[in-house]
Amino acid sequence: MKNYKKMMGLALTGVLSLSLLTACGDKKADPTPTPEVENTTPVETTLKTVQEGKLTLSTNAEFPPYEMLDDSGKPIGIDMEVAEAIAKKLGLELVINDMGFDVALLAAQNGQSDIAMAGITVNEDRLAVMDFTDSYATGVQVVIVKEGSEVNMDNLGDYQIGTQLGTTGYIYASDTPENGGYGEDHVIGYESGAVAVQALVNGQVDAVIIDNLPAAEYVKANPGLTTLEGTWVEEDYAIGVQKGNTELLNAVNGALNELKADGTFQGIVDRYITAD
Numbered sequence: 001m002k003n004y005k006k007m008m009g010l011a012l013t014g015v016l017s018l019s020l021l022t023a024c025g026d027k028k029a030d031p032t033p034t035p036e037v038e039n040t041t042p043v044e045t046t047l048k049t050v051q052e053g054k055l056t057l058s059t060n061a062e063f064p065p066y067e068m069l070d071d072s073g074k075p076i077g078i079d080m081e082v083a084e085a086i087a088k089k090l091g092l093e094l095v096i097n098d099m100g101f102d103v104a105l106l107a108a109q110n111g112q113s114d115i116a117m118a119g120i121t122v123n124e125d126r127l128a129v130m131d132f133t134d135s136y137a138t139g140v141q142v143v144i145v146k147e148g149s150e151v152n153m154d155n156l157g158d159y160q161i162g163t164q165l166g167t168t169g170y171i172y173a174s175d176t177p178e179n180g181g182y183g184e185d186h187v188i189g190y191e192s193g194a195v196a197v198q199a200l201v202n203g204q205v206d207a208v209i210i211d212n213l214p215a216a217e218y219v220k221a222n223p224g225l226t227t228l229e230g231t232w233v234e235e236d237y238a239i240g241v242q243k244g245n246t247e248l249l250n251a252v253n254g255a256l257n258e259l260k261a262d263g264t265f266q267g268i269v270d271r272y273i274t275a276d
């Protein structure tokens with residue numbers, strides 16, 4: 001529980017700016033740039049990107065509130081709005097490509113996308129194949145079970161656990177017991193967190209391990225589910241870019257840090273996370 005508090009603390013602190021509330025209004029207008037609009041801060045006009053003048057982002061829009069599809073099928077969420085703001089700062093137009101989670105990481109690794117943003121946890125394996133900006137959020141792996149279930153933090157390894165394939169939840173849970181996991185036999189990897197949760201509802205698995213904010217959304221949306229007290233692992237989220245592309249990394253990181261400093265970042269987070 002301590003970790004969870006720390007994470008909530010992190011999410012709720014930061015620059016409290018009143019001006020940003022007005023700046024971020026409600027729904028965003030379409031980000032179609034008018035050719036006449038003069039870019040007042042032509043910061044990185046020379047930046048080389050996958051498509052000239054565009055910032056191409058790969059994501060897996062199945063991870064609310066960081067990324068999900070709205071009713072019209074458009075990707076929205078914290079990551080998407082932060083990316084939009086970063087693109088704007090860099091004088092680029094954001095292009096969002098929605099795909100599987102591991103494919104979204106691969107796309108950035110291979111330079112098919114400029115950035116990957118998908119609530120991506122920074123870990124050693126990923127650091128070996130791609131670069132990351134500074135962290136912008138903390139995630140905590142939690143366990144969802146059915147209300148009244150006998151599953152708890154200590155006996156979890158006796159049951160079947162659902163996760164999203166390719167995520168840290170999957171990686172840790174399927175690790176050997178010596179490494180703190182439950183072994184592959186106890187873990188089923190699904191295409192998305194939503195499908196894993198559906199498997200729990202259907203009784204195909206006994207628990208789901210997933211990041212805390214999506215967990216909260218899924219529990220809210222599915223009566224009869226609850227999150228176990230206690231946390232598993234605390235992680236840092238960051239934006240992934242192709243390894244060695246220092247120019248892009250620095251530009252994106254610089255923009256991200258400006259957004260954190262001027263309160264824009266927190267304003268976006270606050271609109272998606274209600275304190276309840």
Ligand code: ARG
Nearest residue numbers: 060063118119120121167168
């Ligand atoms: N934080 C976890 C990871 O990096 C899960 C991220 C899943 N994100 C998504 N958009 N589906 O592995």
